Amino acid sequence: SATPLKVAVTGAAGQIGYSLLFRLASGALGDRPIELRLLEITPALKALEGVVMELDDCAFPGLAAVEIGDDAEKIFDGVNLALLVGARPRGPGMERSDLLSANGAIFTAQGKALNKVAADDVRIGVTGNPANTNALIAMTNAPDIPQQRFSALTRLDHNRAISQLAAKTGSSVNDIKKMTIWGNHSATQYPDVFHAEVGGKNAFDVVNDQAWVENDFIPTVAKRGAAIIDARGASSAASAASATCNAARDWLNGTPEGDWVSMAVVSDGSYGTPEGIVTSFPVTTKDGGWSIVQGLEINEFSRARIDASNAELVEERAAVTELGLI
Numbered sequence: 001s002a003t004p005l006k007v008a009v010t011g012a013a014g015q016i017g018y019s020l021l022f023r024l025a026s027g028a029l030g031d032r033p034i035e036l037r038l039l040e041i042t043p044a045l046k047a048l049e050g051v052v053m054e055l056d057d058c059a060f061p062g063l064a065a066v067e068i069g070d071d072a073e074k075i076f077d078g079v080n081l082a083l084l085v086g087a088r089p090r091g092p093g094m095e096r097s098d099l100l101s102a103n104g105a106i107f108t109a110q111g112k113a114l115n116k117v118a119a120d121d122v123r124i125g126v127t128g129n130p131a132n133t134n135a136l137i138a139m140t141n142a143p144d145i146p147q148q149r150f151s152a153l154t155r156l157d158h159n160r161a162i163s164q165l166a167a168k169t170g171s172s173v174n175d176i177k178k179m180t181i182w183g184n185h186s187a188t189q190y191p192d193v194f195h196a197e198v199g200g201k202n203a204f205d206v207v208n209d210q211a212w213v214e215n216d217f218i219p220t221v222a223k224r225g226a227a228i229i230d231a232r233g234a235s236s237a238a239s240a241a242s243a244t245c246n247a248a249r250d251w252l253n254g255t256p257e258g259d260w261v262s263m264a265v266v267s268d269g270s271y272g273t274p275e276g277i278v279t280s281f282p283v284t285t286k287d288g289g290w291s292i293v294q295g296l297e298i299n300e301f302s303r304a305r306i307d308a309s310n311a312e313l314v315e316e317r318a319a320v321t322e323l324g325l326i
């Protein structure tokens with residue numbers, strides 16, 4: 001049978017990990033068996049051993065092997081896919097620059113380790129926040145890995161936007177196509193209905209309600225993470241794991257004809273976006289590569305929002321440059 005796909009997951013003992021590992025092991029990426037390689041910090045290894053006991057107890061037919069550890073160079077050895085979920089959350093009294101340096105330390109080290117030991121075909125998806133800038137840091141610290149192999153997760157935002165639009169239009173999520181999240185995975189992100197489709201019709205024409213787009217749809221999607229924390233007392237985990245699987249599966253296996261997905265990838269300047277930042281675009285994927293959907297007309301309303309979110313990413317890049325992380 002096929003050689004297993006080697007999949008690294010960092011922060012594997014965390015909340016997202018607790019959903020993600022079981023989805024991956026039960027075939028979320030496809031039929032090919034997988035080997036899980038799980039990275040944690042030393043104090044979390046015992047908890048991770050417990051999670052591995054549960055993975056064993058599922059007797060997943062497609063799970064070929066599991067390895068755990070706290071040494072990135074060992075865990076990333078030969079990996080074809082690295083899902084970087086583990087990150088340092090913002091603690092009380094922590095300044096933004098503290099957060100950036102704490103995560104900078106993690107993502108410089110992991111970028112370097114991937115550069116050294118990952119498989120030649122490695123693809124790296126960053127879920128840990130601040131995801132776009134963490135991806136930029138890892139990418140910059142892995143000069144031998146093509147920049148196109150790094151992506152930050154905006155698929156959860158994309159899925160949230162699809163769900164909101166389906167609810168508003170009384171349609172099924174299956175009828176929603178061509179949703180786009182532009183910019184940063186943060187409150188400045190811009191979920192764009194102007195190019196989306198509902199049952200083959202332009203979504204904005206179907207909704208025909210600018211006030212809903214501005215005052216309801218955009219803030220609901222952009223602030224959904226906070227709403228979940230409010231309700232659940234903990235941040236989104238199962239939905240973030242699900243989106244992480246969706247993003248990896250589509251990257252490896254391709255997007256369906258007539259649709260696209262949102263991925264934060266290194267900018268080539270498309271749509272007037274500053275080159276070199278990791279920002280979300282509409283993309284199609286094929287044969288393990290992605291390309292930015294070209295030729296969309298950007299109206300004035302969208303322009304202002306895309307520019308504002310990208311300006312935030314340029315600021316984050318300046319901050320991590322200042323800190324010497326890239």
Ligand code: NAX
Nearest residue numbers: 011013014015016039040041044086087128129153156240
């Ligand atoms: P948890 O705090 O439950 O888990 C994080 C895990 O990472 C912990 O077990 C910790 O020990 C581990 N870790 C810390 N430093 C590490 C290192 N250097 N190497 C390996 N592991 C390390 O957080 P969880 O709820 O699982 O969220 C993980 C990350 O995802 C957070 O940064 C969170 O903000 C981010 N999210 C991103 C989303 C997205 O859409 N891009 C949405 C969900 C989530 O908020």
